[in-house]
Amino acid sequence: MRNIVPILTVVAAIVILWYGAAVKLNSAWVYDQATRAGAKVPSFSQVVTETMNQERPVLPTPHQVTAELWKSTVGMAITSKRSLVYHGWVTLSATLLGFAIGTGLGVLLAVGIIHNRAMDMSVMPWAIASQTIPILAIAPMIIVVLNSLGLQGLVPKAIISAYLSFFPVVVGMVKGLRSPDQMQLDLLKTYNASAAAAFWKLRVPSSMPYLFASLKVGIAASLVGAIVGELPTGAVAGLGARLLSGSYYGQTVQIWAALFAAAIVAAGMVILIGVIEKGTLKRMGMVR
Amino acid sequence: MSWVIVALAAWIGGWYLNIRLSHAAVARTRAGQLAVPVIFGLTILILWEGLVRGLNVSPVILPPPSAVLARIGSSLPTLGADFWQTAVKGALTGYVLGCGAAVLTAIAIDRSPFLQKGLLPVGNFVAALPIVGIAPIMVMWFGFDWQSKAAVVVIMVFFPMLVNTVAGLKATDAMQRDLMATYSASYWQTLAKLRLPAAMPFLFNGLKISSTLALIGAIVAEFFGSPIVGMGFRINASIGQLALDMIWAEIAVAALAGSAFYGLVALIERRMTFWHPSQRR
Known part of the structure; x- marks a missing residue:
């Protein structure tokens, strides 16, 4: 049980790194969309919120993956082709x-x-x-x-x-x-x-x-x-x-x-x- | 039918020869130990050839070894290009990068028991996962060329190597470390002169495991998208054309490359860790 704290720390660090990477990798698309719409360059906080829930992200965020996992296991009949x-x-x-x-x-x-x-x-x-x-x-x-x-x-x-x-x-x-x-x-x-x-x-x-x-x-x-x-x-x-x-x-x-x-x-x-x-x-x- | 009989006779003859050889005095010599498996391999090839010919198996299902050999001879340039693309560019680059990164990471977390306690179970866990599944993602990120294959290989070899290196860095006992302390050796001196050499058997164990993983990773990653060259691509494309002899030719090349790679690592291991009990003769 003493090992649980370091393991959780490492896992938490991985999740945080993952979010950081998701923001970085997905931001290109956000900037791209902004230029195409002719809007001004979005601020950093806008970019972060935009990168969290894209439909086809370069790197999906952990909560998106978890939600998809949940949706396609629990949220669907197990006979469904998408389950x-x-x-x-x-x-x-x-x-x-x-x-x-x-x-x-x-x-x-x-x-x-x-x-x-x-x-x-x-x-x-x-x-x-x-x-x-x-x-x-x-x-x-x-x-x-x-x-x-x-x-x-x-x-x-x-x-x-x-x-x-x-x-x-x-x-x-x-x-x-x-x-x-x-x-x-x-x-x-x-x-x-x-x-x-x-x-x-x-x-x-x-x-x-x-x-x-x-x-x-x-x-x-x-x-x-x-x-x-x-x-x-x-x-x-x-x-x-x-x-x-x-x-x-x-x-x-x-x-x-x-x-x-x-x-x-x-x-x-x-x-x-x-x-x-x-x-x-x-x-x-x-x-x- | 005569082919089948010849093949079965060759099989029985080879088997009988092997039984005699393995019970004879020659079995204890080096030549005997080499001859028995070679004879076994040859009889399998003869049996394969004979059965395929004798039973008229369609070459679309199983080509005879002679056809595969002829194919290897006739398409050497293609096989060479595929080998270069997959084994050298994809697998070897990823192998060097992944193993290097894993060793550096292991040294970096060496001073922190906390990080080791956390990273090792995670590393063991990841090492058991079907990491090849990450291939489509890497292809999406790094494109179709060898870079994406190298990326898959990096991730595949990283954790087995990390786990082995961390275990290896713990392989010295307290007496040896105390001796270094009495010499007033610094941390880095102890690392370079005592702990890294002592870790070598573990490092090579990781390197050997990784050498097989690397080629598998590079080949499978090509199933998800590749330029029109590469071993995985050729296998996938030849399936569409039902050119089974080409696939077996690629497999033969892959087997040779895999064994040669493994053998090379084992040879270096023998040179560098000659002092270890498992290497003594």
């Missing part, structure tokens, strides 16, 4: 489906890697190298190719999400499943434990902290994947579509609202995983 809850759900469902697929496959591959030496030596370098490749660049292609195969809507986006969350989980889980040291493994051997028992009773529990760390990375990557996956389909539905249509039509307030909605969703997912992590690790006696 951010609707678009957020479209994105979130693809994210969650992809995240589940990616995590499941990632864990399976990790289990294969720790039990099979050939797989470890051949797949692991590629899994690590794949982290350095801008995978997201393939996203539009996957969408279009799957579209031509007759798959559209949720599944192609989920595949991209799965792909992005897959590698962090593989790398994290391999590390985690290998984290028990030789002493512990030897102890189980003296108990005459089978490989399966060693796996379930020692390796899996000790991999949990690693699993949760990579889940947090993975869910954030999944959301990015789902958002980017929505771009090439031509802005139909989803947060990415809101970003794209906003950028086509110059609706800056809409872009910022969609951006904040995405941020809130991402933060919510990470916090949720954090809570599950804390609960699980506490039950397992791993939190000191």
Whole structure:
């Protein structure tokens, strides 16, 4: 709780900076309007009030974004095409489906890697190298190719999400499943434990902290994947579509609202995983 | 059909070879450790080529690797121009600016625990957000050319770098700082001679994470608007023409560029932080 004051101070400073930047960036339009109307140069206070509530500002002010967020979440039926809850759900469902697929496959591959030496030596370098490749660049292609195969809507986006969350989980889980040291493994051997028992009773529990760390990375990557996956389909539905249509039509307030909605969703997912992590690790006696 | 059989045979053969290699004594040598993944990669390529040919997959859905390679060979100038526009102008400029700004910010807030307590959670929070979403805004502000891509990259790499640098500046222990104090070293001397060198492993960790983010940011930002050159633009435009071989060629270039960039940073890291346990051999 002692940390709350500095965090709030920093957030307040950011908001103040934001207002300052909004005045500066939006003032050009105000001056422009004044010259066109032939009026005299507006005073500074006039400029400030004018920049606060423009319809298409260069930088929307925080209260405009908040108002737009409020209007398009609470103030609208969630079935409406303009409701951010609707678009957020479209994105979130693809994210969650992809995240589940990616995590499941990632864990399976990790289990294969720790039990099979050939797989470890051949797949692991590629899994690590794949982290350095801008995978997201393939996203539009996957969408279009799957579209031509007759798959559209949720599944192609989920595949991209799965792909992005897959590698962090593989790398994290391999590390985690290998984290028990030789002493512990030897102890189980003296108990005459089978490989399966060693796996379930020692390796899996000790991999949990690693699993949760990579889940947090993975869910954030999944959301990015789902958002980017929505771009090439031509802005139909989803947060990415809101970003794209906003950028086509110059609706800056809409872009910022969609951006904040995405941020809130991402933060919510990470916090949720954090809570599950804390609960699980506490039950397992791993939190000191 | 014969293509499929050849491909599957190559796959099984490669896999068998890998199993033998990984259990043989050669697996512990450097050559063995290099050969196994290379064989694996090659068998995947052969399998891909064979399946695409054998099952008559339309090149609009998945072009065979040979077609992609031919495309790379035939359109080198285009790929080169795209690479220059996106990777060098957009990503590298943004990377240098963003990482530089983050290190300077970290040093600036280093003396204030209050600011650190406030900025770090915010920085961690922002690092988890889908920052690529800021791309349309940056395109609106800075125009279609590489400046807007560099701006997206700056914002993407800033927070991971900041968080890592701040953590790195805390990496010295009290004994070491006390020693500097007994030498009556000033704050800046301590920073330059003790704390920055000690922070290097963390700095390089941030630099490595950022190197991948930078290229992703620059490519995705081009989906929102770009001049008629650039890797993201080419991918987007080729989708419209269903020129899948061009897209795979761009992806190959992106993968090479990303890996080379990462490898370069890792190489510099090995040179500069040779003293760190993780770099010892």
